Structure formats: C-alpha cells, structure tokens
Amino acid sequence: MRHTISVLVTNEFGVLSRISGLFSGRGFNIESLSVAETLDPHVSRMTIVTSGDDKVLEQINKQLNKLINVIKVYDFTGEDHIERELALVKVNITADSRAEILSIVDIFRAKVVDVSPRTYTIEITGDEEKISALTELLRPFGIKEIVRTGRIAMARSPKQK
Amino acid sequence: MTKKNGAVILLECLIKEGVDTVFGFPGGAVLPIYDALYDSPIKHILVRHEQGAVHMADGYARALGRPGVVIVTSGPGATNTVTGIATAYMDSIPMVVITGQVPTALIGNDAFQEADIVGITRPCTKHNYLVKDLKDLPRIIKESFYIATTGRPGPVLVDIPKDVLTAVMGELKYPDKITIESYQPNYKGHPGQIKKALQLILSAKRPVVYAGGGVVLSNAAQELTAFAEKLGIPTTTTLMGLGGFPGTHDLFMGMLGMHGTFCANMAVTNTDCLIAIGARFDDRVTGKIDEFAPYADIVHIDIDPTSISKNVSVDIPIVGDVKEVLKEMVKALPQAKALKEHRKGLSEWQAQINEWRTTHALSYNQEPNGKIKPQFVIEKLYELTKGNAIITTEVGQNQMWAAQFFKYDKPRSFLTSGGLGTMGFGFPAAIGAQIAFPKSTVAVIAGDGSLQMNIQELATAVQYKLPVKVVILNNMVLGMVRQWQELFFDKRYSHTCISVAPDFVKLADAYGAVGLRAKKPSEVEQVLKEGLAVKDRPVLMDFRIDQFEGVYPMVPAGQPLNKMLLV
Ligand SMILES: Cc1cc2nc3c(=O)[nH]c(=O)nc-3n(C[C@H](O)[C@H](O)[C@H](O)COP(=O)(O)OP(=O)(O)OC[C@H]3O[C@@H](n4cnc5c(N)ncnc54)[C@H](O)[C@@H]3O)c2cc1C
Ligand SMILES: Cc1ncc(C[n+]2csc(CCOP(=O)(O)OP(=O)(O)O)c2C)c(N)n1
Numbered sequence: 001m002r003h004t005i006s007v008l009v010t011n012e013f014g015v016l017s018r019i020s021g022l023f024s025g026r027g028f029n030i031e032s033l034s035v036a037e038t039l040d041p042h043v044s045r046m047t048i049v050t051s052g053d054d055k056v057l058e059q060i061n062k063q064l065n066k067l068i069n070v071i072k073v074y075d076f077t078g079e080d081h082i083e084r085e086l087a088l089v090k091v092n093i094t095a096d097s098r099a100e101i102l103s104i105v106d107i108f109r110a111k112v113v114d115v116s117p118r119t120y121t122i123e124i125t126g127d128e129e130k131i132s133a134l135t136e137l138l139r140p141f142g143i144k145e146i147v148r149t150g151r152i153a154m155a156r157s158p159k160q161k
Numbered sequence: 162m163t164k165k166n167g168a169v170i171l172l173e174c175l176i177k178e179g180v181d182t183v184f185g186f187p188g189g190a191v192l193p194i195y196d197a198l199y200d201s202p203i204k205h206i207l208v209r210h211e212q213g214a215v216h217m218a219d220g221y222a223r224a225l226g227r228p229g230v231v232i233v234t235s236g237p238g239a240t241n242t243v244t245g246i247a248t249a250y251m252d253s254i255p256m257v258v259i260t261g262q263v264p265t266a267l268i269g270n271d272a273f274q275e276a277d278i279v280g281i282t283r284p285c286t287k288h289n290y291l292v293k294d295l296k297d298l299p300r301i302i303k304e305s306f307y308i309a310t311t312g313r314p315g316p317v318l319v320d321i322p323k324d325v326l327t328a329v330m331g332e333l334k335y336p337d338k339i340t341i342e343s344y345q346p347n348y349k350g351h352p353g354q355i356k357k358a359l360q361l362i363l364s365a366k367r368p369v370v371y372a373g374g375g376v377v378l379s380n381a382a383q384e385l386t387a388f389a390e391k392l393g394i395p396t397t398t399t400l401m402g403l404g405g406f407p408g409t410h411d412l413f414m415g416m417l418g419m420h421g422t423f424c425a426n427m428a429v430t431n432t433d434c435l436i437a438i439g440a441r442f443d444d445r446v447t448g449k450i451d452e453f454a455p456y457a458d459i460v461h462i463d464i465d466p467t468s469i470s471k472n473v474s475v476d477i478p479i480v481g482d483v484k485e486v487l488k489e490m491v492k493a494l495p496q497a498k499a500l501k502e503h504r505k506g507l508s509e510w511q512a513q514i515n516e517w518r519t520t521h522a523l524s525y526n527q528e529p530n531g532k533i534k535p536q537f538v539i540e541k542l543y544e545l546t547k548g549n550a551i552i553t554t555e556v557g558q559n560q561m562w563a564a565q566f567f568k569y570d571k572p573r574s575f576l577t578s579g580g581l582g583t584m585g586f587g588f589p590a591a592i593g594a595q596i597a598f599p600k601s602t603v604a605v606i607a608g609d610g611s612l613q614m615n616i617q618e619l620a621t622a623v624q625y626k627l628p629v630k631v632v633i634l635n636n637m638v639l640g641m642v643r644q645w646q647e648l649f650f651d652k653r654y655s656h657t658c659i660s661v662a663p664d665f666v667k668l669a670d671a672y673g674a675v676g677l678r679a680k681k682p683s684e685v686e687q688v689l690k691e692g693l694a695v696k697d698r699p700v701l702m703d704f705r706i707d708q709f710e711g712v713y714p715m716v717p718a719g720q721p722l723n724k725m726l727l728v
Pocket of ligand 2: 639
C-alpha cells in the first residue's frame, strides 16, 4: 500500500542524502520526494511517497526516527488530509485544437502559463488523479513534455469549533 | 587572551571527554593534530595500518566500556578506517573517529588525498560530521561522544578540514551538557509493558532467556543473573552476549544459533515464553525464521525500536535500557516464598533442559598421539588462565571454538566481530584490550588466515611492550569456508588452501616478539605455559591443528534450529 509520509528534519548539510541513502540502503521504495524549508528556517520538511506492507512501513518509520537529524515522522495514511502535486504540461496545438484544449484547461481549473505558435504550457495543481485525468485528456493532442513535482500533504484542521 | 588553534582545541575537547588514549596514524591533513599531540598528556598509540587503529580502539572500547578514539589523515588514511568502522557499527560499539580533510576551499576539487569520507561512512556510522568552522568544533565533539555512547551505542566520525585545525580562537568553552532535540533515547521501560511481560513470564511453563550483546553494552550482567536466578529461567546467549551471563552458571545453556549448543537450540525451539534481552534476532541465531521459537510468546527488551519486530514479530515489546528494565522487573517480582514455589513449578522443564544438556554436549576427541585438536588448545588455555583472561577472536572456526570451549563468567571478557565477521579484527582488538587492561592476560584465538590480515600490528605490540598472547589455531586453510565447501559444495576446495604462509615462529622473531610452536598434543600445555609467562612483548603460539576438524553442531543456513548437524 502507498503511504505519504512527512518527515521533519534539521536543516543541515547532507540530510537529504542521509534520508535517500536510508531508503536505497535498506531497499525501501521512494515514489516521490519533495523537500523545502518550513516556517522555522532550521527545519525542513520532506514529503515522501513510499509503499510496502505494514512491516516495511513500521521499519521505515522507525529507521527514519533513528536518524539523528530527524525530528518527527508523520504518516498521513488513514488521516484526513490534503495532497497536492503540481505539473507543467507542454502540449501541441493547432488552429483546430486550441479551443478544445482551452476548454479542458478551464474545466480542470488549470492555467496556460506559456504560449508559443505550436504549444501551450499548462500548469495544473491537484491530487494525483486530477493530474492524471488531465494528462489523459491532453494526450491525443500530443504532449511534448511533462514535469511533475513530488507530492506534498497537510492534515486537515478539525472542523468543530 | 591566548589564542589556540583548532588542533589544540580538539585535544582539549578530548581531554574534557576523559580521553587519555588515542589510536592513530599521521599524514598531511592531520599534521597540526600531531604537532599538538607532541606536548599533550594524551597517550597516542602509533599503529601500522589505519584499520588496525580502528580495531584497537574498538577492542579498547569493548573491554573498558568507554569509547575508543581514532585519529587518521584524509584520503587513504580515512578510507582505510571503513572496515573497522563498519565492524563497530554492526556490533554497536561506541567510538569516535577523527579524520583529517583537505582545506575547506579545496573540498570537492579532487584535491590531493581528498576522499568524501562523510559520504562513504554515512551508512556505517551512527552519525557523522564535517566541521566547517572552528567555532562549531567543541559542540560537535561534545555531540559525537554523546551520540556514540548513549542509546544504542555506535561509531561517530568527525571530518575536520586542515584549515579548521589551523584556524585560531580564544579560550575553549566546552559545553557541560548537551541535548539534541531530535535524539532522545528512551531508557525507562513502559511500566504497563513491564507488568504485562512479568505476568506472561510468571505464567510460562517452559520459559527461556535469550540474551544478547545489549546486556553487555548496558552493563547489566548482574541484573540479568539476578533476574534469571530468582525466576529459575534457563538462559542462552548469542555470540555477542557471551559473558553477559556467567558461563559456568547452572542455568546457562551455552550459545544458541548456527553453532549453538544442542541444548540451547532445543530449548528455544520448545519454549512457550522467549524473553529476548538486548538481542536482535540475527539470521545466524534464528535459522529459518518461520520456525524460530514456534510455540513461544515473545517478550523483547531493546533500546532500539528498529530491532523490535524487525525479523520476528514480538508479543510484548519493551523499549528501554536492559539494566533499567531488569531492575524494574526484579523489583516487581513476588515474595521469595512465592518465587521458590514458582521455581519448583519449572522443575520438569529444568529436567528436560538437563537431559538436552547431557545428550549432545559439546565434544571432541583428542587422541594423545594424534593431531592437535583446536578445542583441546582452548580448553587448556581456559584451564591455565582459570578463565581469568580477556579473549578476543578472529573470524571463522577459531571464533566458534572460542565461543564454545572457553567459559566466560564476566562481561567484556569475550570480544569478537559478530555482525560484520571481520577477519583481521581479533589481533588489533586484543592490543586495544591490553592497553585498556595492562595487567590482565589478553589472548587472541586466531586462525592463520585472519591473523595475516592485520599481522603488521605485531610491530605496534612490540613497540608498546604489550604481552598479547596470539593463539594461532593453524590449520593452513580458510577453515570455515573450507567447512562449507566440504558440506555444501561437494568437497571442491576452491581457493581455501593457504599453506603458503610465513613461518610464524620466525616471523615473531623478525618482529622482536616471541615465537613458539606445538605440533603434538603433548606440547600444547608447555607452549601455553611459556607463552603466558611472557610479560614484556607479544607471543605468537603456532598450534598446528587437525586440518579437518569441523565446528559442530551446525544448523545449515536456512534450516530451523532443531535441524542440527551433530558431530
Ligand atoms: C562465522 C560466524 C558465525 C556466527 N555464528 C553465530 C551463532 O551460532 N550464534 C550466534 O548467536 N551468533 C553467531 N554469530 C554472530 C551473529 O552474526 C550476530 O553478530 C549475533 O548473533 C548478534 O548478537 P545479538 O543479537 O546479541 O546482537 P548485537 O549485535 O550484540 O546487538 C545488540 C542488541 O542490543 C540492543 N542494545 C544495545 N544496547 C542496549 C541497551 N543498553 N539496552 C537495551 N538494548 C540494547 C541493540 O539495539 C541491539 O538490538 C556468528 C558470526 C560469525 C562471524
Ligand atoms: C575480511 C573477510 N574476508 C572474508 C571473509 C570470509 N571468511 C569467513 S571465515 C573465513 C576463513 C577464515 O580462515 P582462518 O582465519 O584461517 O580461520 P579458520 O576458519 O581456519 O579458523 C573467511 C575467508 C571474512 N569473514 N572476512
């Protein structure tokens, strides 16, 4: 099963390779990884998408916690949370297809962020399914290039006052 | 205010940590440190190969229970330490390794003698550092010792560029205390879990204690003995746990695992309650994992959560320090009278254990006029030292015989490379142990193959007048590998014959050590006596043993523990 894990780490030299080395050295999967500073500039957050059975996930969690630079590990699985990825899609356009592409972009609340005589570059954010749905619809027009970020996630705040 | 350079500051930090001995080898990048050592009270042991330095520091740490410290230069000096560091890492040995590095401005430029040692050792250190600024050095040294020695111990490497060593600063302000937000080992076991565990243990009909290196690391041998005695629980240890429970104790069943005793392996297979204490369910111990302790509920005490339910799923985990947890458990035990009743209730199990103990006891057959049996040499060594010795081992058959035929009553008296199984460990480790305990008898039980992997350290032992006893079980083969070829590769002895070897007696002489040889069983005692009497230099004792002696019992890899090949 797939898990989205958030790892808070001290923002130090070599931390990324400690984490990625742990995953490769112990044969854990990394499907995506994104890293950025948090509000506290000494702390970074890594959001890792990984997979494995319960036993593997238990080890991933414990092994991450064992690293000296890791402050906190949080697995979003089973929690109410929001996940987002961002993708840039460069798609071929022709006089005939332009309007149709724009309407797809509109339906997905995506944006055209760059235009050339032959291509549109479309920016979309959303969860994985949304991005895949868009790319599937654009594929028949000819996708020249696609770049996706890793996934990021945040727990939802409790709804009651 | 007087200014001091980074090298002087470093040594002052080490002194603040209570370091009085370091093991090392100089070179360009660490010249400032060596210059500072010239008038430092710290004793520096000059080795002949950096791997030797690390194993010495390791042996020193294992024997003494304090971290070993190593200083080496950049590039090749640093890379030569890697096997030693990995050895210490696998066995959770506290150690601080200081490597020189090229000046900060040259890092990443393929500068002369540059190696990315922080990158190389990331997976085999508990933590490591590159010091980029002298002002960070005291904190980093403080953290290094703290990390190396607390929680599950391990090696820490500190890489210091040359310009940091030559930079100057004012008086050293060494932090007294340190806390690291993201590193807070847990020592106290959870009271609820301890209670649950005790209930289970007290209700068990066939309990077994399986104790490991964690007992030794936690200095909890006494607590373990008290625990097992009060409850009357038969006890086995791993290779790393030997000495953590008295080897001559009535409750002791010997080592378990691939080369464990019949008794220990049968007991673990049949127990209904396995109490794992500071042990990590290594594959050499469990054999076929699905059939390990199949009838048991398992309690596991370990300070490292990653050790728990990693290989075998555990019913009652207790994360904490062995010593602390056992103290709590012993405190919570019922009254003496009730305990006596409880022990009586285990008498049937005890009788079964005793039967296993005697039916297939460890044995060998020494013909008076036959070839020397290695087990005989070890038993004689035990007899002559009355067990009063620190024994290190190399790796292979020698190591297993040393585990089986010498009895270790005290913790830290048996030092061996268990996890990595590093040939070349035993001799330098013995040197380190001898430095820690100058008055004790320190002997390495060695194979002729392994010994040659760090034989150059003979010069170190001679230089410092260390009377390390090198007991060579010389079978002229890579015996353990040869045994596997015999059993599993149709006796196709591919590249395991090493009969082209130095004459160890002459070699000892060439180095200024003492060399002795025994070719017949009748010479064994005399050679050992003579060797043990030497007080001012190392002794190589070349015992020409039976080449075809094997280590038994043996559980073939991947088989369950009760499927042992017996002699
Ligand atoms: C040729 C060869 C053959 C071998 N055959 C055997 C064999 O037959 N039988 C055998 O047993 N081994 C054998 N070994 C050794 C084996 O490979 C392992 O090294 C060994 O079994 C591990 O011992 P351990 O489980 O005690 O763990 P260790 O490696 O000693 O680990 C210690 C455990 O205790 C924990 N710990 C540390 N400090 C504390 C503390 N303060 N409080 C609580 N917990 C703590 C750690 O987290 C860890 O889980 C062999 C090795 C070689 C080279
Ligand atoms: C550095 C290293 N290389 C290879 C091995 C694999 N190995 C394990 S035991 C062994 C044979 C050891 O021979 P020797 O030291 O003569 O000891 P014996 O088994 O004969 O007692 C070998 C080659 C190892 N453990 N370590």
